[in-house]
Amino acid sequence: MMRRLFNFPGGVRLREHKRESTSSPVARAQLPEKIILPLHQHIGVPAKPVVNPGEQVLKGQIVAEAGNNISAPIHASTSGKVLAIEDHAIPHPSGLPARSIIIDVDGKDEATDSYGTARDSSALTAEQLREAVKDSGIVGLGGAGFPSYLKLTNEQNKVATLILNGVECEPYITCDQMLMRNHALEIVRGLQIMQRALGIQQAIVAIENNKPKELELMQHAIYEAEADNVELVQVPTVYPAGGEKQLIQTLTGKEVPSQGLPMDIGIVCHNVGTAYAITRAIEHNEPLISRYITIAGSVAKAQVLEVPIGTPVSHLIEQCGGNRKTLSRVIMGGPMMGFALHDDEVPVVKTTNCILVNSVISDVPLPSRSNFAMPCIRCGACTQACPVGLLPQQLYWYARAKEFDKIQDYDLFDCIECGCCDYVCPSQIPLVQYYRYAKSTIWQQEKEKTFSDISRQRHEFHNYRLEREKKERELRHKQKRQVVEGTSTQDDKKAAIQAAMDRVRKKRDHSEVKPKNVDNLTDQQRKLIEEVEARRKKKLEEIKHDTDNNEVESRKP
Amino acid sequence: MARVLMALIPAIIAYSWFFGWGLLVNIAIAVVTALGCEFLMLKLRQRPAHPFLTDGSVLVTAVLLAFCIPPLAPWWITVLGICFAVIIAKHLYGGLGYNPFNPAMVGYVVLLISFPREMTTWLPPFIMSDLDFTLLDTLKAVFLGVFPPGYALDALSAATPLDLIKTQLSIDVTIAETKAANAIFGDFGGIGWEWIGNWIFLGGVWLIYKKVISWHIPVAVLGSLFTIALIFYLKDADHYSSPMFHVFSGAAMLGAFFIATDPVSAATTPTGRIIYGIGIGILTYVIRVWGGYPDAIGFAVLLMNLAAPTIDYYTQPRVYGHKRS
Numbered sequence: 034m035m036r037r038l039f040n041f042p043g044g045v046r047l048r049e050h051k052r053e054s055t056s057s058p059v060a061r062a063q064l065p066e067k068i069i070l071p072l073h074q075h076i077g078v079p080a081k082p083v084v085n086p087g088e089q090v091l092k093g094q095i096v097a098e099a100g101n102n103i104s105a106p107i108h109a110s111t112s113g114k115v116l117a118i119e120d121h122a123i124p125h126p127s128g129l130p131a132r133s134i135i136i137d138v139d140g141k142d143e144a145t146d147s148y149g150t151a152r153d154s155s156a157l158t159a160e161q162l163r164e165a166v167k168d169s170g171i172v173g174l175g176g177a178g179f180p181s182y183l184k185l186t187n188e189q190n191k192v193a194t195l196i197l198n199g200v201e202c203e204p205y206i207t208c209d210q211m212l213m214r215n216h217a218l219e220i221v222r223g224l225q226i227m228q229r230a231l232g233i234q235q236a237i238v239a240i241e242n243n244k245p246k247e248l249e250l251m252q253h254a255i256y257e258a259e260a261d262n263v264e265l266v267q268v269p270t271v272y273p274a275g276g277e278k279q280l281i282q283t284l285t286g287k288e289v290p291s292q293g294l295p296m297d298i299g300i301v302c303h304n305v306g307t308a309y310a311i312t313r314a315i316e317h318n319e320p321l322i323s324r325y326i327t328i329a330g331s332v333a334k335a336q337v338l339e340v341p342i343g344t345p346v347s348h349l350i351e352q353c354g355g356n357r358k359t360l361s362r363v364i365m366g367g368p369m370m371g372f373a374l375h376d377d378e379v380p381v382v383k384t385t386n387c388i389l390v391n392s393v394i395s396d397v398p399l400p401s402r403s404n405f406a407m408p409c410i411r412c413g414a415c416t417q418a419c420p421v422g423l424l425p426q427q428l429y430w431y432a433r434a435k436e437f438d439k440i441q442d443y444d445l446f447d448c449i450e451c452g453c454c455d456y457v458c459p460s461q462i463p464l465v466q467y468y469r470y471a472k473s474t475i476w477q478q479e480k481e482k483t484f485s486d487i488s489r490q491r492h493e494f495h496n497y498r499l500e501r502e503k504k505e506r507e508l509r510h511k512q513k514r515q516v517v518e519g520t521s522t523q524d525d526k527k528a529a530i531q532a533a534m535d536r537v538r539k540k541r542d543h544s545e546v547k548p549k550n551v552d553n554l555t556d557q558q559r560k561l562i563e564e565v566e567a568r569r570k571k572k573l574e575e576i577k578h579d580t581d582n583n584e585v586e587s588r589k590p
Numbered sequence: 591m592a593r594v595l596m597a598l599i600p601a602i603i604a605y606s607w608f609f610g611w612g613l614l615v616n617i618a619i620a621v622v623t624a625l626g627c628e629f630l631m632l633k634l635r636q637r638p639a640h641p642f643l644t645d646g647s648v649l650v651t652a653v654l655l656a657f658c659i660p661p662l663a664p665w666w667i668t669v670l671g672i673c674f675a676v677i678i679a680k681h682l683y684g685g686l687g688y689n690p691f692n693p694a695m696v697g698y699v700v701l702l703i704s705f706p707r708e709m710t711t712w713l714p715p716f717i718m719s720d721l722d723f724t725l726l727d728t729l730k731a732v733f734l735g736v737f738p739p740g741y742a743l744d745a746l747s748a749a750t751p752l753d754l755i756k757t758q759l760s761i762d763v764t765i766a767e768t769k770a771a772n773a774i775f776g777d778f779g780g781i782g783w784e785w786i787g788n789w790i791f792l793g794g795v796w797l798i799y800k801k802v803i804s805w806h807i808p809v810a811v812l813g814s815l816f817t818i819a820l821i822f823y824l825k826d827a828d829h830y831s832s833p834m835f836h837v838f839s840g841a842a843m844l845g846a847f848f849i850a851t852d853p854v855s856a857a858t859t860p861t862g863r864i865i866y867g868i869g870i871g872i873l874t875y876v877i878r879v880w881g882g883y884p885d886a887i888g889f890a891v892l893l894m895n896l897a898a899p900t901i902d903y904y905t906q907p908r909v910y911g912h913k914r915s
């Protein structure tokens with residue numbers, strides 16, 4: 034039976050540029066000299082290191098544990114010695130460094146004893162499967178990096194449909210395609226494990242119709258794995274058909290609610306790479322320590338490599354015949370949604386799918402092609418291209434004008450940053466950059482607002498406290514004054530003053546502290562102490578004399 | 591922008607065929623003035639001449655405004671209109687992409703209000719070869735106001751079909767009588783005018799086919815103009831012209847395909863564009879029939895330009911994941 038497919042609005046057709054990297058087989062990346070493992074490679078809180086500098090680690094050994102429930106552990110991707118746990122450049126648009134575990138690779142690639150041992154998964158319960166996925170550090174490998182075990186939890190049986198995303202719609206990126214070509218059966222087995230963990234029957238595997246070879250291989254694998262309730266669906270090749278929301282719309286006609294999750298409409302979406310990683314973790318005891326990555330663009334040999342996570346990007350570029358000296362811009366991800374790296378020494382992380390190399394010799398055609406943007410003429414080409422139904426020209430207008438209230442009226446936060454508007458803009462305006470800027474500014478403002486709210490509350494309480502103390506003090510004074518004024522004769526006043534002065538004197542006398550640690554002293558030390566004591570006494574006497582004089586002075590009317 | 595100009599070429603040829611060299615002379619004056627004004631303003635605003643000058647947007651403004659000026663109008667009319675359009679309506683509001691009003695129509699309305707006599711002295715349709723009014727005669731008329739013997743402007747000029755019907759109706763002459771008494775009426779509109787309309791229509795359809803403009807605004811403008819004209823025509827054909835007459839007369843075609851579709855000053859949402867177009871169609875009819883001017887595309891476009899931001903705000907498309915309302 035053919036599944037009825039739905040169209041999503043907008044989208045663009047792009048040149049695929051996929052043949053370059055799929056014409057040669059997948060190779061293993063050579064081991065680098067250093068492995069850099071950022072502690073924050075996933076959505077959630079960073080992992081916590083469990084090794085110390087100088088410690089020897091083995092391939093597959095856990096080096097950082099999950100920070101809390103929304104986090105993922107990190108494992109050493111090869112053997113070596115922990116050099117340091119320090120800030121290092123990581124692949125992030127900001128270019129800011131972040132804490133990473135740096136391992137000096139010894140080249141032996143020794144693994145832990147349990148690594149790669151076969152395990153019979155059929156006996157495991159759903160809970161045990163989830164735990165194994167969690168302990169293996171598996172996160173969404175399609176790009177989001179959300180800890181996968183959370184998306185294998187089916188509370189109240191809300192989830193009815195599992196979608197496995199093999200669409201990979203962005204130009205140049207081919208890692209999922211090559212994975213399906215080489216490991217179709219393991220992907221399907223991973224899908225079956227996901228089905229068991231979720232306790233659901235229905236599953237759909239979606240592949241773009243520009244990958245007939247992989248479709249056939251997957252069909253065969255489904256047959257071989259006897260996955261009768263898995264449906265294989267070809268979807269039209271339109272960018273961004275592989276976006277989670279767009280894929281759900283294409284396959285089911287349903288829309289994920291704004292600010293919601295696919296789970297809200299009973300759907301869970303996983304990437305084929307994640308399914309493969311789950312099979313390796315459950316059946317072979319291999320935590321997530323390597324992945325397929327496409328190296329394309331201005332390199333001698335574009336290809337897909339199986340890369341240990343933490344390998345520096347420069348190392349991969351060199352292996353594919355790129356010249357580090359002529360690099361102009363290295364992009365992590367595809368030309369539409371990727372971001373330029375500030376430094377080619379950054380490592381690849383769990384979510385890296387593609388390294389797109391630009392050099393001064395030849396440039397990869399990118400959506401924001403020109404350095405010079407013309408003014409927006411409100412032609413509306415972006416509106417027609419937007420797969421979410423936004424009005425990109427209005428968002429641009431308000432982002433430029435910094436009208437951040439208005440821009441939210443136009444649903445800025447529903448933008449998926451796919452870059453279709455950039456691509457079709459006749460004025461070549463880098464629209465998505467404006468939206469990212471607006472989003473981060475709004476987040477920053479909200480943070481500051483929360484902070485200032487707290488500060489204001491504290492300030493208001495501080496004022497209230499001062500006021501209260503002032504009132505209490507005034508009350509005390511009033512009572513005292515009543516006591517003093519109640520006895521109004523001259524003698525009583527004098528007596529009161531005398532009493533106060535006695536109190537002061539008493540206090541002063543009592544301040545002569547008893548010396549400590551004076552047992553077992555040598556004669557010399559004792560002598561020294563006596564001299565000091567004598568000097569102190571003399572000084573005290575002087576002070577006493579002065580204050581007595583002052584008292585005499587103060588008694589004068 | 592180049593394609594917009596290309597789409598106008600058939601209409602320019604047809605216009606010249608029926609009304610002589612005047613339009614070509616006006617276009618030449620308008621283009622030179624517009625390029626000069628644009629260059630000056632870009633210099634003053636410290637913007638690079640390339641690509642702002644070379645993108646052709648100012649040429650479209652110039653050609654469209656030239657289309658709206660009578661063929662033998664004095665040269666300074668065109669120069670003044672272009673200066674106002676480019677300097678004030680476009681650059682003082684921030685230049686390309688920021689002008690709230692269609693610059694060509696601002697220029698046109700300023701001229702129409704300030705110089706009503708010069709702006710309404712239209713020519714009767716004649717075929718160029720029929721009349722011995724050469725390019726040199728045209729240039730002399732436009733630049734010097736000198737006409738060859740026997741061709742005084744007052745004798746040459748004639749009211750447009752829209753104007754004629756309006757004035758005749760005001761003295762209780764029915765449309766059928768007016769049409770019978772005057773030889774300027776063709777099948778739908780005026781002789782000549784309706785052919786220019788045809789070519790503009792074809793140029794516009796080509797622009798839609800080439801995706802330079804979207805279909806929303808032209809369809810809405812012509813559709814609403816046709817519909818409202820049809821309603822009144824069916825009610826009283828003696829006093830209300832036929833819908834085809836309205837669609838093929840005056841600047842309706844040009845307005846629908848080339849003027850109202852200026853993206854900068856129009857509404858930009860798909861629904862908004864339809865509302866915007868309907869507004870222009872209805873306002874055009876209302877002013878033509880009950881207002882003080884025989885044609886009204888310029889006023890209608892400017893009035894709807896005013897409303898465009900509000901229309902956009904209230905016609906946002908439903909965004910993915912939001913409830914259908």
